[in-house]
Amino acid sequence: MASRSMFNCLLRPASQARSAAPIGRCVAQKSATTVRSSRPCRRPISTSRPRQSQQPGDNPKFTSILDNPPELIRTGRKHGPGLIILAIIPITAFILGTWQVKRLEWKTDLIAKCEDRILRQPLPLPPRVDPDAIADFDYRRVWTTGHFRHDREMLVGPRMRDGEQGYMVVTPLEREGGPETTVLVNRGWVSKKLGDQSKRPDSLEKGEVKIEGLLREPWKKNMFTPDNRPDKGEFYFPDVHEMAALTGSQPIWIEQTMDPDLLQVYDYEARGIPIGRPAEVNLRNNHAQYIFTWYGLSLATSIMFYILVKKPPTDITRRVRMNKSW
Template structure:
């Protein structure tokens, strides 16, 4: 008995009020004071959703689809097409990378070979198989038919590329890109040291004709204005063969400064200058 009394006191303690069971309120009939009719008061709170008279389950009121039997819009088609196009471009750049790597390796192999004497007659259609091949040719420069291509920038300075026809002993004439000169020495009278007379031997790279892009203006040969090395046009203008040779020189900073001051064209180094950014393009796509 004492044990039971102790348990009752503990249960009645205020600190254990949270453990007391919640008693549900009992509903009692109420009588209308005027007519005496009994009625049951509305319960204000429901212990479960089913106890609420206004509750509707998903079975009683199933959801309706907003769109039915409608075609996909252009936005969804575009979202699906973007990754497909990017994947295709990335795959294409993989093939481009392989092609450019093999092309550079082939050109570098040609440059490492000793210079080849340029034949008296060169078939323009065969130049593609000898692109970047080192050659040498002997003849006389025709300075009276000199053409300047520009503007061209070299080490941050404006200037021009000097293209001079080389008349060979057999009568064949080729175009020689001798190199870059500063803009202030555009006139031949200001660079007499860069106008060799008599027979000369030129060593350079036999190059395939250049391709013009859409942003370069058209040449005006009748005005002496050349913006792009159009080999076919320039050869036809002066009556030479459409053979383009780029004169080369050993990279030497001191020698380049001396040539610039004297008006002697600065030739290009014997190296392949093709850009190969296809690896970057692959990761970009």
């Protein structure tokens, strides 16, 4: 009994310490709670919204990229307005190139005909000429005689020659048949500073003259050329019918030709004598360049169309197409 009482005495301090520990812990917790309550409230660290209980996948009308990839990223779409336009361009360019081939043949034949007419001997110009037949005699060399009507002279321009501005001198030529046989003669170019007749008396030929030139259809007005103003004596392009009605002449246009050497050209220019054109064909023929341009455009756009249609899919498109079979 003595030994048991001694053992209990040894164990009592330990049990009392264990029982005192919860009491001390409760006191410490109570004091910590009191300190926290006395401090100001702090903001929470996370500001994210709470997760919604319903997800997009819960909606029965929801369509994911795995369920229908062609409609979401157009993996199956190969045609559209841009591709259709790109397909039309090479076809149109090829048609235009073929049309230019026909135009080249026509222009080559026309130049050959005109050059053949120039090589022939000049014909005497009949008193009356049918204006509708001029197209069949374009660039045909002719000669005639008459008197220049300098009082009805007209200046067409401005026209450039060797970088200098000037005018084309157009003078009616009265022939032996009377006023109804008068024709319009483009005598040639004079500089702008000698446009006034009083400054070039050597150009006003008197008496009967013989001229040689080409029957021509004069150039036409383009969209940038202003309208003629006959009331002010301003002519920007040769309107043959208008000029013939103004001077009482036939609507026949003759371009006087000459082939002066360099010294004569300088002398004519200084004295104000009109410098006629050489007897040569000056028709422009750029259709070969147009053929190269249109066929080249057709080839280039065809290659672009082929590359675009046969272009391999990207990695994302390939993966989406593979996921379509899930």
